[in-house]
Amino acid sequence: MMRFLARRILIEMPLSLLVIFTITFFIIRCAPGGPFSSEKNVPPQVLRELNRHYGLDKPLPVQYVTYLVSVVKGDLGPSFKYPGRNVSDLIAAAFPVSLELGVYALFIALAIGIPAGLFAASRAGTWFDYLVMAVSMGGICIPAFVLGPLLVLVFALLLGWLPVSGWMTPADRILPSVTLGVVYAAYIARLTRGSTLEVLVQEYIRTARAKGLREGAILFRHALRGALMPVISFLGPAAAGLVTGSFVIETIFAVPGLGRFFVTAAFNRDYTMIMGTVLFYVVIILVFNMLVDVGMAFLDPRLRTRT
Amino acid sequence: MSRTTVATVHTSPLRESVRRFLHNRAAVTSGVFLLIIIIASVAAPLIAPYSYAEQVLSLGASFSSVQHPLGTDLLGRDLLTRLLYGGRISFAVGLCATFVSVVIGVCWGAIAGWAGGKTDAVMMRIVDILYAFPFTIFVIILMVFLGRSLLLLFAAIGTVEWLTMARIVRGQVRTLRHSEYVEAAVGLGLSRFTIIVRHILPNIAGPIIIYATLTVPSVMLLEAFLSFLGLGVQPPASSWGILIREGAESMEGYPWLLVYPGVLFSATLFSLNFIGDGLRDAIDPRAGKR
Numbered sequence: 001m002m003r004f005l006a007r008r009i010l011i012e013m014p015l016s017l018l019v020i021f022t023i024t025f026f027i028i029r030c031a032p033g034g035p036f037s038s039e040k041n042v043p044p045q046v047l048r049e050l051n052r053h054y055g056l057d058k059p060l061p062v063q064y065v066t067y068l069v070s071v072v073k074g075d076l077g078p079s080f081k082y083p084g085r086n087v088s089d090l091i092a093a094a095f096p097v098s099l100e101l102g103v104y105a106l107f108i109a110l111a112i113g114i115p116a117g118l119f120a121a122s123r124a125g126t127w128f129d130y131l132v133m134a135v136s137m138g139g140i141c142i143p144a145f146v147l148g149p150l151l152v153l154v155f156a157l158l159l160g161w162l163p164v165s166g167w168m169t170p171a172d173r174i175l176p177s178v179t180l181g182v183v184y185a186a187y188i189a190r191l192t193r194g195s196t197l198e199v200l201v202q203e204y205i206r207t208a209r210a211k212g213l214r215e216g217a218i219l220f221r222h223a224l225r226g227a228l229m230p231v232i233s234f235l236g237p238a239a240a241g242l243v244t245g246s247f248v249i250e251t252i253f254a255v256p257g258l259g260r261f262f263v264t265a266a267f268n269r270d271y272t273m274i275m276g277t278v279l280f281y282v283v284i285i286l287v288f289n290m291l292v293d294v295g296m297a298f299l300d301p302r303l304r305t306r307t
Numbered sequence: 308m309s310r311t312t313v314a315t316v317h318t319s320p321l322r323e324s325v326r327r328f329l330h331n332r333a334a335v336t337s338g339v340f341l342l343i344i345i346i347a348s349v350a351a352p353l354i355a356p357y358s359y360a361e362q363v364l365s366l367g368a369s370f371s372s373v374q375h376p377l378g379t380d381l382l383g384r385d386l387l388t389r390l391l392y393g394g395r396i397s398f399a400v401g402l403c404a405t406f407v408s409v410v411i412g413v414c415w416g417a418i419a420g421w422a423g424g425k426t427d428a429v430m431m432r433i434v435d436i437l438y439a440f441p442f443t444i445f446v447i448i449l450m451v452f453l454g455r456s457l458l459l460l461f462a463a464i465g466t467v468e469w470l471t472m473a474r475i476v477r478g479q480v481r482t483l484r485h486s487e488y489v490e491a492a493v494g495l496g497l498s499r500f501t502i503i504v505r506h507i508l509p510n511i512a513g514p515i516i517i518y519a520t521l522t523v524p525s526v527m528l529l530e531a532f533l534s535f536l537g538l539g540v541q542p543p544a545s546s547w548g549i550l551i552r553e554g555a556e557s558m559e560g561y562p563w564l565l566v567y568p569g570v571l572f573s574a575t576l577f578s579l580n581f582i583g584d585g586l587r588d589a590i591d592p593r594a595g596k597r
Binding site for chain 1: 554559566
């Protein structure tokens with residue numbers, strides 16, 4: 001286990017980061033246009049001076065190495081579009097908002113998805129099962145950018161119960177979190193149902209039944225543990241989706257999170273800001289995937305020896 | 308699949324699959340619905356009640372009426388017409404990008420699976436690394452920096468959607484690699500290309516078709532997502548994602564501008580998923596439901 005973790009952290013993660021750093025760097029640098037090309041009425045001299053100041057006049061490979069070295073040292077550089085501010089500071093300010101949104105959404109997804117899937121599986125073939133499957137299919141097929149505006153339409157504009165957008169009061173958090181969480185609740189419900197069905201025919205469940213345990217105890221204490229494996233392995237990519245999927249949510253609900261920052265940065269060609277956010281996202285995703293693998297090994301002792 | 312039939316008549320696996328698929332009511336209904344939408348979209352220039360960009364500014368946004376069954380948008384353009392034309396683009400993107408991803412995924416997976424050893428390890432390692440890459444970000448970067456053409460949209464979506472296909476194909480090829488009939492083909496001295504294309508791929512067509520069907524809705528979703536952010540199809544062309552965005556912008560006064568495109572788009576994704584599930588149950592009954 002320790003060797004596996006060490007290899008993961010010391011070799012695979014830096015390698016993935018380097019590959020992604022390189023790809024992103026060259027895609028955004030080889031395209032025409034630059035961070036200052038959209039600004040109007042900039043005299044050529046000023047433009048040249050700006051480029052010189054940020055080192056954009058040097059050959060590309062030199063810039064690549066310079067920037068790589070500074071990133072390795074932990075400095076993501078200054079933002080081109082927010083003068084005087086560092087990319088790291090901007091991320092540090094915006095990420096907590098996205099994180100909060102993601103945590104709420106994840107909580108909603110797990111709180112709805114797991115019980116719904118468990119009960120659907122234990123009553124397989126009944127109307128309840130069909131209801132859960134149909135609703136979850138709906139949750140998967142109705143995209144966030146349709147669901148979000150519809151929820152705003154109903155709960156904010158027609159009923160007036162919740163605010164339309166913003167991120168100030170607790171009430172502001174409800175609609176974005178629900179919109180983001182619903183899709184994952186649907187996936188988790190389907191995954192849980194599927195894996196519970198597989199677990200329920202196993203012998204240790206029959207043993208539990210033979211012992212005369214109540215159905216609830218069988219489901220939650222015995223079946224759930226085995227059935228959670230696919231859900232946990234889904235949480236790695238899901239966590240990635242929860243941070244990146246928030247692009248749309250943050251745009252719809254005017255949430256000042258990292259997703260909106262990234263989209264704006266891409267539109268503005270704010271090189272360092274793009275690189276910074278991409279690297280930050282990738283680190284989060286890699287860490288999450290690793291935590292998922294460790295979590296799986298804890299739940300299923302059979303996996304510990306295989307790695 | 309609890310239905311067990313005693314085989315008294317010999318039926319081919321293909322016919323058996325078709326029979327199973329036709330017994331799946333959800334999948335067949337979805338198929339009919341989807342067929343109608345696709346035909347209507349393709350035939351949009353012939354059947355649409357109005358021309359694509361015809362504006363009646365004096366009419367403005369109006370609710371459903373006899374002249375405009377689904378109403379009109381802010382510029383007085385017929386919504387039904389725009390939905391049909393938008394469907395053309397959405398389906399075109401969905402099918403072409405899926406095709407790109409299938410071609411890349413199948414080639415990559417087949418080569419890795421056949422070669423095995425170091426080549427396989429390196430190729431699949433690349434897939435693993437790309438999996439960790441937040442592909443939404445990647446597509447956004449591509450679209451912003453390389454221009455917003457439809458062709459690039461196909462390529463961008465296609466290049467991020469091939470990973471799972473590569474994994475599936477590689478796994479399948481590896482299991483067939485040492486089967487007797489493949490060994491026989493090797494023994495006959497056939498070239499690797501011939502063996503893979505003629506002998507292996509036809510045998511793994513099932514999983515490829517199933518997964519390709521399930522890729523279409525996710526591609527259409529990605530296109531709509533990009534268009535919603537303003538990165539996909541550019542006006543005056545229109546896709547469902549753009550119509551949803553326009554609807555969301557003006558939903559306060561004219562909710563049907565959001566509701567109709569939203570419902571149509573979701574219903575399409577619904578049916579594509581049901582068809583995919585139906586195909587999986589029909590072609591590979593043991594795969595079970597997720």
